[in-house]
Amino acid sequence: LIGADGSPAPTIFAEMSALATATGALNLGQGFPDEDGPAEVLDAARAAIAGGRNQYPPGRGVPELLEAIAEHQRRFYGLELDPAREVLVTAGATEALAATLLALVDGPDDEVVVFEPHYDSYAACVALSGARLRTVPLRWPDFQPDLDELEAAVTDRTRIILVNDPHNPTGAVFSREALGRIVALADRHDAVIVTDEVYEHLVHRGPHVPIATLPGAAARTLTISSAGKTFRTTGWKIGWVSGPAELVDAVLAVKQFLTYVNGSPFQPAIAVGLRLPDAFFRGVSADMRRKSEILGEGLRAAGFDVSTPAGSYFTVADAAALGVSDAAEFCRALPERAGVVAIPLTAFATRERRDEYRTLVRFAACKRDEVLQDAATRLSALRS
Ligand code: PMP
Numbered sequence: 001l002i003g004a005d006g007s008p009a010p011t012i013f014a015e016m017s018a019l020a021t022a023t024g025a026l027n028l029g030q031g032f033p034d035e036d037g038p039a040e041v042l043d044a045a046r047a048a049i050a051g052g053r054n055q056y057p058p059g060r061g062v063p064e065l066l067e068a069i070a071e072h073q074r075r076f077y078g079l080e081l082d083p084a085r086e087v088l089v090t091a092g093a094t095e096a097l098a099a100t101l102l103a104l105v106d107g108p109d110d111e112v113v114v115f116e117p118h119y120d121s122y123a124a125c126v127a128l129s130g131a132r133l134r135t136v137p138l139r140w141p142d143f144q145p146d147l148d149e150l151e152a153a154v155t156d157r158t159r160i161i162l163v164n165d166p167h168n169p170t171g172a173v174f175s176r177e178a179l180g181r182i183v184a185l186a187d188r189h190d191a192v193i194v195t196d197e198v199y200e201h202l203v204h205r206g207p208h209v210p211i212a213t214l215p216g217a218a219a220r221t222l223t224i225s226s227a228g229k230t231f232r233t234t235g236w237k238i239g240w241v242s243g244p245a246e247l248v249d250a251v252l253a254v255k256q257f258l259t260y261v262n263g264s265p266f267q268p269a270i271a272v273g274l275r276l277p278d279a280f281f282r283g284v285s286a287d288m289r290r291k292s293e294i295l296g297e298g299l300r301a302a303g304f305d306v307s308t309p310a311g312s313y314f315t316v317a318d319a320a321a322l323g324v325s326d327a328a329e330f331c332r333a334l335p336e337r338a339g340v341v342a343i344p345l346t347a348f349a350t351r352e353r354r355d356e357y358r359t360l361v362r363f364a365a366c367k368r369d370e371v372l373q374d375a376a377t378r379l380s381a382l383r384s
């Protein structure tokens with residue numbers, strides 16, 4: 001986690017966003033929207049600040065947000081949660097992941113099974129927890145888990161199976177069959193399932209099945225989500241974790257010493273967001289589908305092979321057809337060559353498996369339509 005000069009090595013997102021700022025390139029690297037979220041949510045945050053909700057909130061989160069999260073899980077997935085005991089608000093999904101791993105890992109004999117490529121904090125937090133990382137590869141172009149490889153990775157040493165569905169960086173939405181196998185393996189080896197569903201509403205080719213809804217899963221599953229993606233408020237850092245009370249209590253025991261509490265005026269605002277009518281959530285998914293189609297067409301026209309994402313902010317493209325053999329080098333040169341920033345998939349892979357993703361590039365589609373069209377025009381210059 002510490003770079004060669006002794007200071008923290010910047011994450012790939014910080015590095016690529018700095019490159020976008022320095023070169024003036026379009027930032028299809030870091031996954032954040034370039035438009036504000038719904039007015040109702042922004043107004044509610046202003047009202048909470050004006051109304052004096054600026055001191056420490058309760059440790060588990062403000063009651064109206066805890067209730068809104070429980071309502072949301074019932075409304076969309078039929079899951080029943082006790083808001084006072086089975087829900088915890090965190091500083092984004094990032095803190096939920098960190099606190100969960102730190103809480104549940106006992107020591108160096110524990111293993112955490114993670115799909116690869118994976119969001120960068122997964123391997124870092126597994127390392128901080130002291131557990132051993134076991135990875136299961138997802139492969140181009142559909143990025144569904146190979147169930148035999150999954151089965152081989154899960155053993156009695158497995159403490160946690162860490163799932164991310166819809167998946168960053170690949171855009172995959174896991175099949176019901178794969179999710180069912182994860183539940184069966186967790187049951188057989190008495191592992192906890194931790195599922196990161198921050199892109200739960202950004203599904204454009206569904207269905208997305210929350211793993212906690214599968215038979216036998218809820219009692220051993222912690223579900224993590226976040227307001228950042230759904231409500232285009234990534235800077236507010238309001239996330240949450242829900243599941244069995246004793247597991248949530250263990251996460252709270254760690255969270256209280258990481259941030260104690262967070263985001264006092266933003267919490268009631270996100271409660272307003274979670275209670276928006278169905279039309280809002282349908283709009284979020286339809287917008288994402290349109291954006292991913294604009295991006296996919298642009299990438300195809302520019303000569304990339306493009307996977308078809310089913311969800312998330314992201315599209316993966318293979319640059320091999322453009323004569324690229326090293327996507328990391330290609331992405332470092334791309335801002336100067338084409339005025340676009342993107343992220344090589346190797347940034348999401350462990351050293352042992354980087355080779356499998358050598359020519360693949362992740363593009364973020366969560367930008368305004370005209371930005372995506374501009375990016376497509378710029379990328380088409382790569383062919384000439
Ligand atoms: N998990 C995944 C898969 C993500 O893509 C992200 C955000 N980019 C996070 C977690 C972190 O979410 P938050 O900003 O709510 O901490």
Ligand code: GLN
Pocket residue numbers: 011013014029030031032168
């Ligand atoms: N989740 C975002 C992405 O994958 C970025 C989050 C971050 O910068 N840590 O691009």
